[in-house]
Amino acid sequence: MKSNQKKAWLFLAPTIIFVTFFSIYPILRAFVMSFQSGSLINLNWSGLSNYQYIFSDPEFWRAIRNTLLYALISVPVALAISIMLAWFIFSRVKHKSFFETTFFMPYVTSTIAIGIVFRYIFNGEYGMLNFLLRALHLPAPNWIDDPSMSVTTIIIFGVWTSLAFNIVILMGALRNIDPNYYTIADMYGATGTEKFWRITMPQLVPTIAFLLTMNIIAAFKIYTSVYALFNGQAGVGNSATTAVFYIYNKFQIVGTPGVAMAATVVLFIIIMFVTFLQRKMMKKIGGQ
Incomplete structure (x- = not known):
């Protein structure tokens, strides 16, 4: 009814205003600023100069390369490990709630605090990780101070921090699967592997x-x-620089907000494109 529509818009108004001012407006403002140069309080129109700068900046391409490498490796690896752990807990462990709470704790803990702890774990001289590697007679690289290991260190840390959220969400999804599927599968003598891949x-x-x-x-x-x-x-x-770190550096440290916003727009387009491809891929997989 039309009267209910008016009431619905009235209730939605605070959310629409909030989203407009804190989500939509910043995106439009960043797009406009990407065509401007100068300090934050004295911006002047400069056309495509900021885009020309970032596309010719080796530091920007290193940041994009590191970010793509991190995303392409850490996301599938973390998701695969999360699925295995969630399935193991769901199918084999009795006290599931305890393990769910344990795995979820890193998600509600400050990333800065966890990062400081991992900085000591990754220490090349006295870190716990290298201590274990040396005990197993394996190479013990300098995870923090070796430029060639910087992205690997971030990937390992990223995989670990992703497990918490992934496992809890997957556990909820596993609980929603109708147990009758597994009962029927047992009646036909299906193995655990067959139940996992087919159900x-x-x-x-x-x-x-x-x-x-x-x-x-x-x-x-x-x-x-x-x-x-x-x-x-x-x-x-700057061996571990990423796209957002590049944006932060150009905006806050160097003081070139126009360059930072140009990099922001490029990153936004990349995220939209990758997300679109991922969703198309998952729709095809789901439809098979």
Whole structure:
């Protein structure tokens, strides 16, 4: 009814205003600023000069390369490990709630605090990780101070921090699967592997698609992990710089907001494109 529509718009108005001012307006403002140069309080129209600058800046391409590498490796690896752990807990462990709480604790803990702890774990001289590697007679690299290991260190840290959210969401999805599917499968003598691939995985496709989308977007926005692991820097010689770290550096440190916003627009387009491809892929998988 029309009268109910008016009431609905009235209730939606605060949310629409909030989203407009804090989400839509900043995106439009960033797009406009990407065509401007100068300080934040004295911006002047400069056309495509900011885009020309970032596309010719080797530091920008290093940031994009590191971000893409991080997203392409950490997201699928973390999701695969999360599915295995969630399935193991769901099918084998009795006290599921205890393990869910344990796995979820890192998600509600400050990334900075966790990063500081991992900075000591990754320490090349006295870190716990290298202590275990040496005990197993394996190479013990300098995870923090070796530029060639910077992205690997971020990926390992990213995989670990992603597990908490992924496992809890997957556990909820596993609980929603009708147990009758497994009962019928047992009647026909299906093995655990067959039940997992023929029942569990098809039922998890919508949840996996959701987690892929969330994790990919989070991976492209990685900043706090780099800041925490490398003590406010982007690794030795900026070897661990990412797209958001590049934006922060150009905006806050160098003082060129126009360049930072141009990089922001490019990153926004990349995220939209990758998310679109991922969703198309998951729809095809789900329809098979």
